[in-house]
Amino acid sequence: MDDSEICLSFLVRQAWLNMRSAVDDALAPHGLSVAQYATLLVLDEQPGASIADVARVVASTRQSANELLAGMERAGLVERRPHSRDRRTQELNLTALGRQRLKAAKPSVHAREGELEAALDARERAAARTWLAHMARAGHLP
Amino acid sequence: MDDSEICLSFLVRQAWLNMRSAVDDALAPHGLSVAQYATLLVLDEQPGASIADVARVVASTRQSANELLAGMERAGLVERRPHSRDRRTQELNLTALGRQRLKAAKPSVHAREGELEAALDARERAAARTWLAHMARAGHLP
DNA sequence: GATAGATTGACAGGTTCCTGACGAGTATTT
DNA sequence: AAATACTCGTCAGGAACCTGTCAATCTATC
Numbered sequence: 609m610d611d612s613e614i615c616l617s618f619l620v621r622q623a624w625l626n627m628r629s630a631v632d633d634a635l636a637p638h639g640l641s642v643a644q645y646a647t648l649l650v651l652d653e654q655p656g657a658s659i660a661d662v663a664r665v666v667a668s669t670r671q672s673a674n675e676l677l678a679g680m681e682r683a684g685l686v687e688r689r690p691h692s693r694d695r696r697t698q699e700l701n702l703t704a705l706g707r708q709r710l711k712a713a714k715p716s717v718h719a720r721e722g723e724l725e726a727a728l729d730a731r732e733r734a735a736a737r738t739w740l741a742h743m744a745r746a747g748h749l750p
Numbered sequence: 751m752d753d754s755e756i757c758l759s760f761l762v763r764q765a766w767l768n769m770r771s772a773v774d775d776a777l778a779p780h781g782l783s784v785a786q787y788a789t790l791l792v793l794d795e796q797p798g799a800s801i802a803d804v805a806r807v808v809a810s811t812r813q814s815a816n817e818l819l820a821g822m823e824r825a826g827l828v829e830r831r832p833h834s835r836d837r838r839t840q841e842l843n844l845t846a847l848g849r850q851r852l853k854a855a856k857p858s859v860h861a862r863e864g865e866l867e868a869a870l871d872a873r874e875r876a877a878a879r880t881w882l883a884h885m886a887r888a889g890h891l892p
Numbered sequence: 893g894a895t896a897g898a899t900t901g902a903c904a905g906g907t908t909c910c911t912g913a914c915g916a917g918t919a920t921t922t
Numbered sequence: 923a924a925a926t927a928c929t930c931g932t933c934a935g936g937a938a939c940c941t942g943t944c945a946a947t948c949t950a951t952c
Contacts, residue, residue, distance in 0.1 A: 628759060696901070742867070836930080
């Protein structure tokens with residue numbers, strides 16, 4: 609295939625774009641964007657996290673996370689209240705609605721992703737995962 | 751394994767973000783952005799392509815490609831002239847400068863990418879490539 | 893304790909990319 | 923030949939994200 613000439617980065621980009629739109633489609637019926645879904649995932653695993661925490665986990669910036677969370681608060685998905693000990697930060701927590709939406713959306717996302725890689729065998733899937741995990745982390749050590 | 755809990759898409763996103771910044775660093779000395787480099791690659795392989803062609807290959811839109819190409823024309827990297835047969839479209843071609851920049855930058859990009867996945871063996875790299883190629887194409891059938 | 897350094901959330905401004913629409917030109921159908 | 927349906931490049935406007943900066947606050951060192 610002619611993809612051998614093309615840069616490896618662009619192959620990763622195409623894969624990401626394609627998966628993103630697939631997940632977006634799966635998320636649309638639940639009224640969530642991909643970024644919002646990611647934020648819900650983070651806050652479900654780390655309740656009480658700060659805006660900066662969320663930004664770090666999703667590899668974004670404090671500002672982007674701030675704007676995103678403002679919208680999510682307006683939608684009643686999350687709740688921000690002052691931190692008990694650190695007066696700079698805010699504690700972020702899922703609301704009941706946020707938890708419910710996440711619980712409802714998660715199977716759809718997993719199903720859509722599984723559907724995409726259904727044609728590949730377990731060995732390739734596992735190898736891809738280790739490859740991706742490495743590429744996501746490589747270059748941060750020096 | 752905490753990777754099983756996290757969404758697969760986000761792993762791909764992180765890998766793409768990481769590779770993108772690495773390639774960006776490799777490209778900076780040559781005065782090129784990632785998008786410009788991609789466009790140079792496309793026009794080197796398909797001389798005389800139109801704006802819409804470029805947009806299709808890099809999975810972007812005509813408008814984005816148009817803006818990008820306007821800047822590259824200003825920088826003297828590409829040249830746009832009216833198509834000989836179709837009066838709607840423009841023929842895009844690399845200038846001598848564009849070809850020279852591409853030739854100079856390509857080894858840097860390949861070196862940086864190879865450096866990133868240096869710790870992985872050939873089997874994993876090959877499996878990742880087929881996985882990525884599949885994920886970049888899956889879901890276009892319906 | 894006091895002071896320097898780092899961190900948090902917010903504001904302004906800019907970049908990049910996208911959606912939607914338009915006129916001009918081409919391809920396809922009747 | 924005429925009408926319809928595409929496709930082309932481009933303009934207007936907006937969404938998403940980033941950098942740079944700021945005061946307020948916490949942490950660490952002297």
